[in-house]
Amino acid sequence: MENHAGVGTGDGGNRMTTIQEVQQAFTTGSDAACIVRNRVEAAVPPARIRGEVARARKDFGFDHLIQISVTDLGATFQLIYHLTGPHRIVLSLAVDVPREKPEAPSMHDIHPPAGIYERQIHDLMGVVFTGHPNLKRIILNEDWPQNEFPLRKDWKPEPDRYYGGVREVL
Amino acid sequence: MARVIVPVGPQHPALKEPVNFRIIAEGETIVGLELDVSYNHRGxxxxxxxxxxxxxxxxxxxxxxxxxxxxxxxxxxxxxxxxxxxxxxxxxxxxxxxxxxxxxxxxxxxxxxxxxxxxxxxxxxxxxxxxxxxxxxxxxxxxxxxxxxxxxxxxxxxxxxxxxxxxxxxxxxxxxxxxxxxxxxxxxxxxxxxxxxxxxxxxxxxxxxxxxxxxxxxxxxxxxxxxxxxxxxxxxxxxxxxxxxxxxxxxxxxxxxxxxxxxxxxxxxxxxxxxxxxxxxxxxxxxxxxxxxxxxxxxxxxxxxxxxxxxxxxxxxxxxxxxxxxxxxxxxxxSLVNQNLAxxxxxxxxIDPCLSCTSRLTVLNPQRTSSTEMTWEDLRRRARELNRERERC
Known part of the structure; x- marks a missing residue:
């Protein structure tokens, strides 16, 4: 696989990054169970996630962001950055952000598609991505009430609140 | 040259998808794009x-x-x-x-x-x-x-x-x-x-x-x-x-x-x-x-x-x-930057944004409880009849 501008494949020539190298670099100690087929999973503290995603891209060739998945776990929101690259290994870096202060750093400059995924998560789950240049509404309609995030587990529509769209005439 | 914002969609003859683009153009040349996909979110x-x-x-x-x-x-x-x-x-x-x-x-x-x-x-x-x-x-x-x-x-x-x-x-x-x-x-x-x-x-x-x-x-x-x-x-x-x-x-x-x-x-x-x-x-x-x-x-x-x-x-x-x-x-x-508006x-x-597809034609008669499927031959016959009726008028 040839190298391309600005992004290392982590192969230092022709050698491909192996799954064991990725595992050693991103997981700690006895996490042998974190490998399933070509998948490596690791948990990262919020303060380090930007650095880890950048390191994965620069040193290990993870140049493609598959998805940022988000789950409401109650006390925290779990963001998982699913990355892959020319070696086809999938690295999933999970980060838990606290519910009372749902903030995570934006990755739009490391992986440009993150910009649109982060806007979607911000819209539906209410996670704020610091440093995002344009964290505007993208999925929900423009007249959707502020501070209502429908994918949160505790969200219930208020029967007499207006959620935008065509008003029903009874 | 002055910048012009050209709104395209969500309903537009050239787009088959409910999506809104705000195209920023200088003359006929595109310099930027903003996007809103909120029109059909179904939850x-x-x-x-x-x-x-x-x-x-x-x-x-x-x-x-x-x-x-x-x-x-x-x-x-x-x-x-x-x-x-x-x-x-x-x-x-x-x-x-x-x-x-x-x-x-x-x-x-x-x-x-x-x-x-x-x-x-x-x-x-x-x-x-x-x-x-x-x-x-x-x-x-x-x-x-x-x-x-x-x-x-x-x-x-x-x-x-x-x-x-x-x-x-x-x-x-x-x-x-x-x-x-x-x-x-x-x-x-x-x-x-x-x-x-x-x-x-x-x-x-x-x-x-x-x-x-x-x-x-x-x-x-x-x-x-x-x-x-x-x-x-x-x-x-x-x-x-x-x-x-x-x-x-x-x-x-x-x-x-x-x-x-x-x-x-x-x-x-x-x-x-x-x-x-x-x-x-x-x-x-x-x-x-x-x-x-x-x-x-x-x-x-x-x-x-x-x-x-x-x-x-x-x-x-x-x-x-x-x-x-x-x-x-x-x-x-x-890929739109520096391209022509046309x-x-x-x-x-x-990029093949998703389009919708229709199913086959079914004729429903409200007086009856059953539905009838039209075959290709029925459809052609019906089209011929309609054309003849129209020409007579």
């Missing part, structure tokens, strides 16, 4: 959390009318991974056959739409005529032209009998001949060359930077295909090749899609001829254990990924869907 991810694994599959098939099998398969294979159940080989082959038929019909549909966007409706008519052969196979196998309803957790719902198998194989040579015709046509047809070549070009670096997927990435020389990189269904056992091109423009995307048509026919033929014997389902448990899976799938438009989290019940705790179109939008903004429709259509 399917939220609704999926309320339904058990049997009832959620038909819902997910309706995320998209064209790649309905993609969403269904991506979900069931994720759940099967969490449940750690092995699907019978016959079911894996049938899933692969439907998936590739879906890709053929989707790419033929796209080719027609792209031709329509450059004003060459003849090609549109030809490709949609040929697409009927695929729709017929899908209808014979599944009973439906869209939303095939083939998947269930643990296998597929309908078998391919030897008669159906033969009927499908018999339709393939004609389809293959037509596809070969398109390959030749694309090399020399002047309208296509003038409107596709050099339009909406994306370099390999851009394709990688903007995280493109599917034919959009492969037309810029990025060899990225989930069917090979993360094999699922029967793809690891079937001989086929990843199709790439280096043009990067609309022409390159067309070459890749037509190349994939040939590969898909090859996969369908191989799977039909080598269909393993045996069951088509295994009994899946009602509940899934606590776990999570990232299920990747190569949909006609590119990599589709479903992140599924389960909590020990018969419902998914969270389903996070990332569609290929969302992954490709960022690159559209890049090329907006074809550049946007080049």
């Amino acid at each position: 399917i991810e939220k609704a999926a959390e309320q339904r058990d694994f049997t009832r959620v599959v038909p819902l997910l098939e309706r995320i998209c009318g064209i790649c309905s099998h993609s969403h269904g398969t991506a979900f069931v294979k994720g759940i099967e991974e969490i449940m750690a159940i092995a699907v019978p080989p016959r079911a894996e082959y049938i899933r692969t056959i439907i998936a590739e038929l879906e890709r053929i019909h989707s790419h033929l549909l796209w080719l027609g739409v792209a031709a329509h966007e450059i004003g060459w409706n003849t090609l549109f008519m030809w490709t949609w005529r040929d697409r009927e052969a695929v729709q017929d196979i899908l209808e014979e196998i599944s009973g439906n032209r869209v939303n095939y309803g083939m998947n269930i957790v643990g296998g597929v719902r309908r078998d391919i009998t030897p008669e159906l198998n033969k009927a499908a194989l018999d339709r393939l040579p004609a389809l293959e001949a037509q596809i070969a015709g398109y390959v030749e046509l694309l090399k020399k047809q002047e309208t296509v060359l003038l409107r596709f070549q050099g339009v909406g070009r994306l370099t390999r670096e851009q394709a990688l930077t903007y995280g493109t997927v599917g034919p959009t990435a492969r037309s810029s020389g990025v060899e990225y295909d989930i069917r090979r990189d993360d094999p699922y269904c029967a793809y690891a056992e079937v001989p086929w090749d990843v199709v790439t091109d280096t043009h990067g423009d609309v022409y390159g995307k067309t070459i890749v899609r037509i190349g994939e048509l040939r590969e898909s026919v090859r996969i369908v033929r191989y799977c039909l001829e080598h269909l393993p014997e045996g069951d088509i389902t295994v009994k899946a448990p009602r509940n899934a254990p606590t776990g999570h899976a990232l299920s990747r799938y190569e949909a006609p438009r590119g990599e589709l990924s479903h992140y599924i989290r389960t909590n020990g019940t018969d419902k998914a705790d969270r389903l996070d869907v990332r569609t290929p179109t969302l992954a490709n939008w960022t690159s559209v903004a890049a 090329d907006i429709p074809v550049i946007i259509a080049a």
Whole structure:
């Protein structure tokens, strides 16, 4: 696989990054169970996630962001950055952000598609991505009430609140 | 020169999707783009959390009318991974056959739409005529032209009998001949060359930077295909090749899609001829254990990924869907810059944003409780009668 501008494949020539190298670099100690087929999973503290995603891209060739998945776990929101690259290994870096202060750093400059995924998560789950240049509404309609995030587990529509769209005439 | 904002959509004759673009133009040249996709959000991810694994599959098939099998398969294979159940080989082959038929019909549909966007409706008519052969196979196998309803957790719902198998194989040579015709046509047809070549070009670096997927990435020389990189269904056992091109423009995307048509026919033929014997389902448990899976799938438009989290019940705790179109939008903004306003429709259509598909005509008589299907002959007769009536007036 040839190298391309600005992004290392982590192969230092022709050698491909192996799954064991990725595992050693991103997981700690006895996490042998974190490998399933070509998948490596690791948990990262919020303060380090930007650095880890950048390191994965620069040193290990993870140049493609598959998805940022988000789950409401109650006390925290779990963001998982699913990355892959020319070696086809999938690295999933999970980060838990606290519910009372749902903030995570934006990755739009490391992986440009993150910009649109982060806007979607911000819209539906209410996670704020610091440093995002344009964290505007993208999925929900423009007249959707502020501070209502429908994918949160505790969200219930208020029967007499207006959620935008065509008003029903009874 | 003064900058002008040109709003395109959500309802626009050149766009088949409810999406709004605010195109920033200097004269006839595009310099930027803003995007709003909020017009048709249906809350399917939220609704999926309320339904058990049997009832959620038909819902997910309706995320998209064209790649309905993609969403269904991506979900069931994720759940099967969490449940750690092995699907019978016959079911894996049938899933692969439907998936590739879906890709053929989707790419033929796209080719027609792209031709329509450059004003060459003849090609549109030809490709949609040929697409009927695929729709017929899908209808014979599944009973439906869209939303095939083939998947269930643990296998597929309908078998391919030897008669159906033969009927499908018999339709393939004609389809293959037509596809070969398109390959030749694309090399020399002047309208296509003038409107596709050099339009909406994306370099390999851009394709990688903007995280493109599917034919959009492969037309810029990025060899990225989930069917090979993360094999699922029967793809690891079937001989086929990843199709790439280096043009990067609309022409390159067309070459890749037509190349994939040939590969898909090859996969369908191989799977039909080598269909393993045996069951088509295994009994899946009602509940899934606590776990999570990232299920990747190569949909006609590119990599589709479903992140599924389960909590020990018969419902998914969270389903996070990332569609290929969302992954490709960022690159559209890049490939539109410095292009001409008149090329907006074809550049946007080049990533093949999802379109809707209609079902067959059914005549409903409110006085009666039954419905009647119209055959092709009935439809023609009815059209002739209507024309005669109109001419008499």
